[in-house]
Amino acid sequence: MLAIEGLTKRFGTNTAVDAASFTVDEPRMIGIIGASGAGKSTMLRMINRLTDATEGRVAFEGRDVLTLRGKARRDWQSDCAMIFQQFNLVPRLDVVSNVLHGTLGRRSTLATIFNLFPREDIHRAIDILARLGIAEHAAKRAEALSGGQQQRVAIARALMQEPKMILADEPIASLDPMNAQTVMEALRRIHEEDGRMVIANLHTLDTARRYCDRVIGMRKGRIVFDGAPELLTTGAARDIYGAGADFSEEATSTEIREREPYAEAALRDAEATV
C-alpha cells in the first residue's frame, strides 16, 4: 500500500535522505532508527509533504503523493497524520480544540475560524480522548498538561484525522520513561485495534525492538537495515550507528547507566585528595 522509491532530499550540498526505497504491503508498525542527522525526520516530513522532496516517488494506494498540489495535497495530509517530538500543539488552546484541529483539512476555512465544528466531531474528539485516558483534561489548556498527556493529545488529533497512516517523529524523545511507555503503548494499541499503519522514528533500539513489527535503519541518509526486530543484532546496530567495536548498546539507551563509572572515579579522586 505504501511504496517509496529513490526518495532523496538535498539541502544545498548536504544530502539528508539519499535514494531511500522500501515498500509496505499491509498496515504495519514500523520503526525507523538511526543516529542524529541520519535523515529520519526529513523522510517522514517528505512523506507527509511538510518538506518537498528533491527526487523520488512516494505512492500510497495508487496516489502519487509527491505530485499532489493544493487541495489534493491537503487531503493527503489529512490522510497521513503526523506526530512530533515536541507535540506541536497550540499551547494556549484547550485540548478539545487541539484535537478538533485534526478535521481542519476537511472543513471550510471560514467555519473553522469561527469555531464552528459540527457536534458529532466534538463528540468524537471526546471519545478519542477518553480512549487515550485523558478525557478529564478536555477543557484544559494544552500547555497545562504534562508531556506525556500532551503527546496523547497529539495522538488524539492524529486519530481525529481518521488517517490511513500515522507518522510519528521521535514521539517519545522528550518524555520521561514513564510517559514514554504510555505513549508507545497507545500507538501500538491504535495500530492493533484500528489496523492503521504507523511509522515511528525512534532513537533507541530497545523501544524499536519492543514495539515494532519491522525496523528500518538509516545511516547518513541511506537505508542500511530493513527487517524484523529480531534481526537487529549488535553488529547490525553498529552498522546503523556507525560505531566502532567499542559500541555498546547502552550508548543509545535512554537509561543513563554510563554515568556510573564516572561517579565512581570522582569518588576515588575525592578520597585521594582528602
Add this chain to the structure above:
Amino acid sequence: MLAIEGLTKRFGTNTAVDAASFTVDEPRMIGIIGASGAGKSTMLRMINRLTDATEGRVAFEGRDVLTLRGKARRDWQSDCAMIFQQFNLVPRLDVVSNVLHGTLGRRSTLATIFNLFPREDIHRAIDILARLGIAEHAAKRAEALSGGQQQRVAIARALMQEPKMILADEPIASLDPMNAQTVMEALRRIHEEDGRMVIANLHTLDTARRYCDRVIGMRKGRIVFDGAPELLTTGAARDIYGAGADFSEEATSTEIREREPYAEAALRDAEATV
C-alpha cells in the same frame, strides 16, 4: 570558631529556620542537606547577614555576627563569602571585574564607582582565575561562559574576598554532572589548601558524603541530623527527607539509576501486550 545558637527565622507565620544550633571548632567542610523548603538557604543567608534573623545568635571568632551594623556588618560579609545556585554574577561585566567585586567591601566607594581597582588586585584576580583554570576567559563577559565556568568565577570572587569562611548555597544545583564535579572539587581543594571553612547546601546525599567532613541535615527548619557522613544511613536520610519506608536513596541522587526497574517493568508489560 563558629557557634550558632537557637537561630530562628519566621516569615509571617511560617518558620523557615527553627532554633537551629551547632558549633564548628576548626575549619571544616560542612554539607547541609534537606528537602526543598527545609530552610537551608535561609540559614546561610542569615549567617551572611543577607537576611535578618528573627532570633538566635551567631558567633564567629568572638564576633556577635547578628548584631553587627553598617561598616562592621559589611566587614563581616567580606569575611564570609557567599556562593549562589544561580552564580549571581553581573553577566554583562567581564570576568575580572566580577572577581574584583570581591574587594568592594575593602576599597573606597569613590574609586570603585569609577572602576578604579588597584593594579595588584587585578593581578591577584587573574591569579585566582588561573588557579581555578579559567584565566583564559578573563576578558570575556561573564554571560559568555558556561554554567560551570560561571560558578568558578563566583568562587574566584569569593576567594578574592580572602574570606574566613565560604558559604555555598546549592552551588551545583544548576550544573550538569561534569561541571558539578569540577566545582565541588574546586571547593574541596580551596578548603584543603587554604584551610578555609566551607559550608555548602547540597541537594544530594552522595555529593555530601563524597566531599564533606561533616553533614548537617535539616527538616522543616530544624536540624535533625549532625554528624560524620558515614553516620548518614538510609534510616537517617529517611528522617531528613521525611520519607516513608519506600524511600530509596536514589530518589535524591542525580544519577537516574532508579529508572531501571521501571524500564524493566515496562518491558514486561510490553511483552504482555504484544
Add this chain to the structure above:
Amino acid sequence: MAYVDSDFRAHYFEMLRRKRLYSGIVLAIFVLLLASGFLLANDRNAGGFLQGMPQVLDFPADVVADAAPKVAELPAHLVTYFPALLETVNIAAVSTLAGGVLAIFVSLLSTRGLARFPRPIPVFRRFMDLCRAIPEIVIALILIFVLGGGPVPAMIAIAFHTIGALGKLFSEVNENADLKPVEGLSSVGASWMQRMWLGVVPQVAPNWLSYALLRFEINVRASAILGFVGAGGIGYELKNTMSWGQGKFDEAAAIFILLFLTIVVFDQLSSAVRNRLTHGRAVL
C-alpha cells in the same frame, strides 16, 4: 598551578585600556554634542534659556488668573466640549482598529516562516518602514486638502502610521512565536488562514493586544494634535480657545482638563489591562 600565562594579564590590561579609551571618547563626543547643540539652539531661539527660566510659569499663571474667577462656568464648558472629545477618542479608536487589523496582515506577510509568499517579504517590510516614517500631520494636511476638514483625514493619517508602527512591533512578536504549532497544523492539511488563525494568533494575541492598547493611547494624543491643523476634535477647539488668549482661557482650561483626564484615564486603563495580559490570566 602557580604558573600564570602572562599573556592573559597583558591581554586583559590591553582590553581594559581600550575599553576605558572608547568609553572616554564616546562620553566626550556625547557631552560635546549636547553642549554645542544646546548653545546653538539657545542662540537661534528668540529668547535665551536663562532669561526665559524665571518666566516659565507666566503663561500658566495667566490661564489660571483668567479661568479662576469663572470657575463656576467650568462644568458647562466641560459639557459643551464633550462631543469634541468623543470625536477625538473615536478617531483614535477607529484608526487603531483599522491600522491594527492591517498591521496584523502586513506583519504576518512580512515574518519569515509565517509569510504566505516568502519572496515579497522585503516589500512588505519597506512598506511598513514607509508608513512609520511619514508623520501623521503630513498625510492629514494633504488629505484635508483633498477630502475637506473633519475627522476622516485624521483617521486615515493615524491609521496609516499605525500600520507601520504596529506592523513592526507585531512582526517582532511573530518572530518569537513558536512555529511548532504551525507545523502541527500544516501536517493536518490546514490552509494558510487556518494556520495563522489557529496556530499563531492564540500565541501572539495577548502581546498584539498589549501593543495595540499602547498605540491607542498614543493615537488619542495624535488625534488631539491633528485637531490643531483642522482635523476636528478636541484639539481644534483647544487651539482656537488657546490662541484667543485672555478672555477664553476658562474654556481652554476646561478643554485642557478634559483632554488631560482622557489621556490619563486611557493611560492607566491600558497599562492595567496590559499588566493583566502579560502577567495574569490571558483573555483569549
Add this chain to the structure above:
Amino acid sequence: QEIDGFNIGILGGENAQDRLNSYQCLADYTEEALGVDVKLFAPADYNGVIQGLLGGTIDMAWLGASAYAATYLSDPEAVEPVLVKINLDGSYGYHSIGFARKDADIASLEDMEGKVFGFGDPNSTSGYLIPSIEIPQEGDAITMEPGDYFQDVVFTGGHEQTIVAVNNGDIDAGVTWADGQGDWADGYNSGALRKAVDAGLVDMNDMVEIWRSKPIPEGPVVLRKALPDEVKATMTELVDGIYDRDQDCAYNIAAGETLGFDPIDHDAYLSIIEARKSQSN
C-alpha cells in the same frame, strides 16, 4: 541701557521661508541702524508672535488690530503701537469681505441661512473679530451660534485657508480681508484675495462678494514698551522712512502697494479692544 539683539516677528500669509525672505531687507537695515544682531521669526500663527511679544522675546512686529487688542488685554504694559501702513489713497483702513462661490447661488447673507460659514484665525480682526460682531447686526435672525442661523460656523485657520475652502466648496462662504479698492476681478488692490489671485489659486470670476464690513483700522507696527527709548525712536524712524528709502522693501513688508507708514497710537484701537472684550467670556 544696552540691548544685545533685536528680534522681529512676522505674521502668516505666505510660505514661512518667503516671509523671512521678504523681511530680510528690513533686518539688514535694522542691523545697520542698531548695530546688534537681528533675527527674524516666522511662527505659524498669530499666537506665536503674541506670546513672543508678551514674554519679551520678540521686540517688534506688525500685528493685526485684533492681535494688538489681544496683546493689550493680556498685558497693557507689553507693547505700544507706533506706526500704521498707509493705503494708496492715504487711508489706513481696510475691510472684512464676505464672499462665496458664484455657482452656489449665494448673493447675500440672506442666502446663507442653513449654510456653512467660515472664519479664519480667531486672532484675526477681519477674519473673525469684526465679522463676528457686525454680521449678526445685519439681520434679526442672524447669530454666530453654530447650528442656529448658519448650519455650522468653523475656523479654517487663516485667510488663505478660507479662500481655498470657499473655492473648493468645503464651506459655503467665508470672510477675509481686502482694501476694497480697485477691481473685484483682481481681488482688489491689496489683501488676501489679491495674493490668492496673484498666486493663481482662485479665479475671481467664480466668486461673489456677499458682505463688507465697515472700515477696520489697519493693524499697528508695535514695539515692546520695555525697549530703551533710543531703540524705539531709531526703529520708528527706520520703518517710517522705509518707503522713501527703498520702495521694494516697503512693498515686501507691507504685502502690496503702499504709501509707507504713518505714526499712530493706542487710541485708534479702542473700539477694536472693546469689540474683543465683548467677544470674550
Add this chain to the structure above:
Amino acid sequence: MQGTASHARYAAAEALLSRKRLMAFLVPGVVLAYLVYIFFAFDIPGLAQRADLENGRTLIRDAYSYKTHVTRDNRSGDVSVSIEGERKGDYPEGTAPEWVALGEETVVTLPRGHEVRFLPGNALVYDFPEGDPRADIEARIEDREVVTDIGEALPDHVSLSSSRLNITTEAGRVSLTNNRTEVFRYFTGWELFFFTLDSPYHGHSFWSIAFGERIDSERTNIAGAVSDFWNNAMWRHKDVAWAIFETILMAFLGTAGAALIALPLAFVAARNFSRLWAARFGVRRIFDFVRGVDGLIWTIVLSRAFGPGPLTGALAILLTDTGTFGKLFSETLENVDSKQIEGVQSTGAKKLQRYRFGVIPQVIPVFLSQALYMLESNTRSATIIGAITGGGIGLLLTQAIITQKDWEEVTYYIVLIILMVMFMDSASSWLRNKLIRGE
C-alpha cells in the same frame, strides 16, 4: 464508555466550544457595530461628495510639474517670462525660452499645436490646432472691460465676466484682466532645482560642470556650482538643510536632556529603590502630568518664556519625554534582576557600590536602547512641533501645504522628512548595536 460520564463530558465540551463560538462572533460583532456607528458619526457617505478629486489631481500634477508664466502688463505693454510666476524665477529682461517669441506681437507656443498671440492694443488670440472642433478665441480690453468674439453660449473651457477672461485647456491656461494678460504653460519636472536662471551654470550638464571648461571666470566650476546650488533662491537648499538640522537638533536635545533628567528621578519612582511612599507617588504623578500634557501644548506654554525657536521645541520634547522616560526607566528598575545585586551585596559592598555594580550594568543597556528608540520617534515629533511653533522642516512643510500652491516643494519636503526619519531610524539602531552588543 457510553454512560452518564461521557454524556457529561460531551455537554462540557459543547459548552466550552459554544462559549468560544460566541466570543468568535461577539468580538467581530461589537467591532462591526462600532464601525457602523462611526460610519454615520463621521459622515462617511457625505465624504464622497465633499471630496474634491480635482484637488487631488492638481496636487499630484503639481508635485511633479511646474508652470511658466508669460505675462504682459496691460498698462505698460511689457512682456515678462517667469517660472512659477515668482520673482526669483524671472527670465532676465528681454530674454525668453525658445517657445516664446517676443516682439511687436508676442507668440507663445503651447504643446499639441495650441498657440497664443498677444496683439497690440491689449488684445490676445488663442489659436486651436487644425482639426480641433473648438473655435479660436479673440479678446481684448476696451474701456477697462473684457470684450470677446465668443457668443452667448460659453464653451466649457472658457470662464468669462466683464472684467476677466479665463481659458483653460489641456495645453495650458490663459487669463486676461484689466491689468494683465497671462499665459501659463506646464512642464514636467522640478525646474530650477539645481540652479536658478541667474546662475551661469543653469542649463549645463553635470558632466560639463565637473569636467568641462570653466564657465564662470571668477570661480572654479565645482566651487561655483556648489555655491549656486546651495544658495538657490527658488528651492533654498541651504535653508532647507538648516531646517532639517534644526529638527534633528530639537529631537536630540530633547531626548538626551530628558534621559539625563529622568535617570535619577526614576530611582525615586521605582518601588524597589525608594522607601518613601510619598516621594514615589509624587514623582510618578509628575511623570504622568508632563507626559499627559502633550509636547505640543508644552510648546505653547513655553513659547511665552522662550519665544519661538528650536530651544523652545527642544524643551517641549524634553518635558514630555521626561515623563515617558521616567515611566519606562522606573519600570525597568522595578524589573531588575535581584540576584546580581545580592551577589554584589554578599561581598560586603556599600549601597552605592551595589547600585554601581549590581544595577547600573543591567539597566544601562536597556535605558540606552529606550532612549535611542525615542530619538527616532522624537524626530517625527519635532517635525510636528516645528509645524506648530518651533521651526524646522515641519514649519516649512505645513506652511507650504497651507498656502496650497507649491506642491512640488511639499513633495520635496515630504521626501526629505521621510529620508530624515529613516536615517534617524537606522542611525539609532546602528548605535544601539554598537553600544549594546559590542562594548
